[in-house]
Amino acid sequence: MKVLVVGSGGREHALAWKLAQSPQVSKIYIAPGNGGTELVGENIDIDFTDSKSLLKFALDNKIDLTVIGQEAASESGVVDAFAAAGLAIFGPTKSAALIETSKAFSKDLMNQQHIPTAQFRNFDDPTSAIKYLESKNFPQVIKADGLATGKGVTICYDLEQAKQTIDDVMVKKVFGDSGNRVVIEDFLTGHEVSIHVLSDGVNYQMFPPSQDHKQIFDGDKGPNTGGMGVIAPVDLLNQKQVKIVEDRVIKPALEGLATKNANFVGCLYPGLMVSGDDVHVIEYNARFGDPEAEVYMRLLDGDLYEILYSCTNQNLQPLKWKNQYAVSIVLASAGYPASSSKGDVITGIEQAEKLDDIVIFHAGTKKVDNNFVTNGGRVLNVTATGKTLDQALKKAYQAVDLINFKDKQHRKDIGSRV
Numbered sequence: 001m002k003v004l005v006v007g008s009g010g011r012e013h014a015l016a017w018k019l020a021q022s023p024q025v026s027k028i029y030i031a032p033g034n035g036g037t038e039l040v041g042e043n044i045d046i047d048f049t050d051s052k053s054l055l056k057f058a059l060d061n062k063i064d065l066t067v068i069g070q071e072a073a074s075e076s077g078v079v080d081a082f083a084a085a086g087l088a089i090f091g092p093t094k095s096a097a098l099i100e101t102s103k104a105f106s107k108d109l110m111n112q113q114h115i116p117t118a119q120f121r122n123f124d125d126p127t128s129a130i131k132y133l134e135s136k137n138f139p140q141v142i143k144a145d146g147l148a149t150g151k152g153v154t155i156c157y158d159l160e161q162a163k164q165t166i167d168d169v170m171v172k173k174v175f176g177d178s179g180n181r182v183v184i185e186d187f188l189t190g191h192e193v194s195i196h197v198l199s200d201g202v203n204y205q206m207f208p209p210s211q212d213h214k215q216i217f218d219g220d221k222g223p224n225t226g227g228m229g230v231i232a233p234v235d236l237l238n239q240k241q242v243k244i245v246e247d248r249v250i251k252p253a254l255e256g257l258a259t260k261n262a263n264f265v266g267c268l269y270p271g272l273m274v275s276g277d278d279v280h281v282i283e284y285n286a287r288f289g290d291p292e293a294e295v296y297m298r299l300l301d302g303d304l305y306e307i308l309y310s311c312t313n314q315n316l317q318p319l320k321w322k323n324q325y326a327v328s329i330v331l332a333s334a335g336y337p338a339s340s341s342k343g344d345v346i347t348g349i350e351q352a353e354k355l356d357d358i359v360i361f362h363a364g365t366k367k368v369d370n371n372f373v374t375n376g377g378r379v380l381n382v383t384a385t386g387k388t389l390d391q392a393l394k395k396a397y398q399a400v401d402l403i404n405f406k407d408k409q410h411r412k413d414i415g416s417r418v
Contacts, residue, residue, distance in 0.1 A: 001024050001026050003066070004063045005028065007031075008032050010380075012069040013309070022305035029061070031044040031047075032044065033363035035362050036365055036372075045184075051073075051081040059216070065087070065312070069288065069290075071147060074093070075145075088309040099253065121185075126167070138157055141185050143183040146176075185289045192273060193275075195250075196292065197270075198307070199267075199311070200313070203314070204254065205316060206246065208299070210231060210296070213413075223337055225331060229414035230292050230328050242272065249281055271284075294361050300319070301320040325389040325391070326385045329414055331379050331408055333407070342364075346374060348402040352399035356395065356402050357386065359383050361381040365380065379408075382400050
């Protein structure tokens with residue numbers, strides 16, 4: 001079977017890596033891919049939002065399964081185009097992906113389906129947004145409505161910061177049209193937990209919980225990023241809470257989308273805030289998390305091709321998981337998340353991967369003259385597995401220390417919350 005993976009990050013490298021282990025898969029293409037994806041397949045120079053070119057490539061090369069990694073691909077209608085042509089594709093349609101691509105749509109859906117979430121209001125006018133903020137206690141959370149590569153959320157601790165954020169997002173348009181509308185919501189406290197669910201449009205299967213670390217600096221300080229590290233599984237949800245998540249977060253979201261003729265096929269990923277027995281949804285994502293996908297691919301015990309293909313024909317297969325822990329430590333380039341440094345030579349990758357239980361997934365890299373160089377904000381995902389979380393973390397950080405590039409950034413406290 002031939003598989004096309006759509007995207008360019010660490011998540012797509014991890015998916016391609018796992019797909020390559022399937023005895024059914026003979027060839028993997030990644031569009032557009034990165035320096036590391038060339039190690040497991042062939043990179044194709046097509047942007048992940050170019051539905052017309054992607055469809056032509058899939059038809060010309062007789063692709064058996066296409067796997068959407070990047071949420072922007074769903075937003076641009078790639079899944080709709082492939083489905084209309086009768087091709088098997090794993091990922092949500094444009095209308096189903098609205099649960100991520102429009103935070104205002106998502107919050108309204110939560111309200112409609114009585115899904116527990118923070119009190120909120122949506123605004124498309126900066127003056128009205130500021131007037132509302134003047135009536136609120138702080139902190140407040142301001143979210144750009146559209147996609148902003150994980151950076152469109154700001155926790156505002158006072159009115160002055162909130163006004164500046166509204167000006168940046170809605171007036172100066174630092175996130176472009178994604179800031180035409182904002183969601184303002186009350187700040188939630190507790191433990192953040194990531195839940196992933198595979199859905200074939202009718203049936204669904206839940207993953208073990210994981211925990212991402214969003215802020216750039218140790219101690220959860222600094223601006224939000226796309227994610228600086230993740231651990232899985234985490235024992236932050238008891239059986240009662242897992243049942244609450246299924247009954248009040250997963251089922252009603254899928255049912256709510258179905259009422260809008262937007263049956264969800266793909267990976268639904270709600271980010272949760274857990275405090276005692278209370279579980280609230282921070283946001284929904286319509287794809288595998290990144291860096292969550294990197295640890296889940298290390299823990300998944302099964303044929304990823306079979307699993308994802310089964311989602312495309314409403315025949316979702318049961319999921320099995322290894323009895324291990326997995327961690328991922330993200331190495332970021334200088335200036336991230338505000339900017340990124342490109343062209344810096346990376347050393348130590350081969351040396352690090354010789355260590356036991358280490359797999360390194362590339363994100364912002366490319367190959368230049370037989371060297372990997374930085375080519376984006378988040379550069380590498382150093383993953384490790386172990387019988388205990390502590391064991392996996394020690395292995396990962398040992399590998400991290402072997403890898404170097406100019407002004408390398410990484411958090412040294414991944415997993416310390418638990």
